[in-house]
Amino acid sequence: IVFIVEALVLAAEKGLKVPLVYNCGGYEKVETLKLLEGIIDIYMPDFKYWDEKIALKLSKVPRYPQVARAALKEMHRQVGDLELDDEFIARRGLIVRHLVLPGGLAGTKYILSWIAKELSPNTYVNIMDQYYPCGDAWKYPPLDRRITKEEYEEALLAAKEAGLKRLDERVERRLLWLTF
Template sequence: MDSLIFQDILKDCVLCPRECHVDRTSGKIGYCRTTDELVVARAALHMWEEPCISGKEGSGTVFFSGCALGCVYCQNRAISKGLAGKTITVERLAEIFLELQEKGANNINLVTPSHYVPHIIEALDISRQKGLIIPVVYNCSGYEKVETLKMLEGYIDIYLPDLKYMSDEPAIKYSNCRNYFAVAAAAIEEMVRQVKETRFDERGIMQKGVIVRHLTLPGYLEDSKRIIKYLYETYGNRIFISIMNQYTPITKNRVYPELNRKITEEEYEELVNFAIEIGVENGFIQEGETALESFIPEFNGEGV
């Protein structure tokens, strides 16, 4: 990406749906809690994504600092609130991509990348010129702006968005977001448009495709069912649906006491059975003790 265009975008930043118009180049912080500096908290092989993403070798996961959504229950709050991470250059990010490929990563997995799209495009241009060939995964909250996603066409092989809420009530309550479903639904439509095929290699590792994740929250089983139904009725087997039970209350939440518990086995089983009953075939479920804090990595600057 041309450096002048890069600067123009960040001078009046509307990369995410918040459209806060902050001049990030002047050191001001947007809703995402970042300036124009590129901040990364961890870059390492990650084993806890969906099987077709991590495989046995691991996903080359790059955790970016900051977040445009800012959910009150975030399991990665150290980075979503911008409290962890190291400032690096675009050139260093390109090197990190190549280092992860050298370590045997199945892909480059960009976690919470929305507010760094110009940086990422430039880094991918550099790294691809130097031999990056593995797929690139865009791992996000689903709260994405279609115009920003269009900038990424041709750069992203696998989209891995969340679809968190259908109802406005939890979206407003937990993510300060009145239009979450409408925005996320439009974003997923654009992702599916860009990735026109689903493809796996001989090991079963995804090379191209869209996987939509849904994290079930305590007390919102019916909303979860509506989301699964929407995704299946809209896309059928064109996408994969990942139904997640790993919600973990990290600290005692006095403002939202209803969030101070994990999902019960019965609740999760009911949701999975519902998905099966309506015909979902391309899906992932979580088994065993996935709602453990140990599944949340340390954001200690590894690999940065």
């Protein structure tokens, strides 16, 4: 990280003017994020799981929910809610991505409620529907199937009930489903 920060500072001094985006899985140390304060314009983390046991089983990461919550709070503290310019281009802020998993494994309702209460109801959230089972997923029902239309609609409803005001509308407009 230190070398990346040094390179970004040099690039900015030489005229780099684009917003700098930090795209990550949400499993970031707060100490690392503090090194990026004032350098990163847009944080784009995932918030994958609410339940620690599920996170450990599926991604082999200890304490994922606790680490991710602390990281997202720090990111939001640094850059706040997403700001768009007159041409609707993101300039600064936080964009949280969440992939809905089959059978409610991700804890979507809890994640969305936490975002609204602990970060801001104006947090920009991309609720993703593109889970696709691959590899050994067939061994771990319900991960052996895609999400249903109903599961996705429940996620959107949970976001609205939580009070989130800025959902990625491109996803809401494309509720066309192919089910096999």
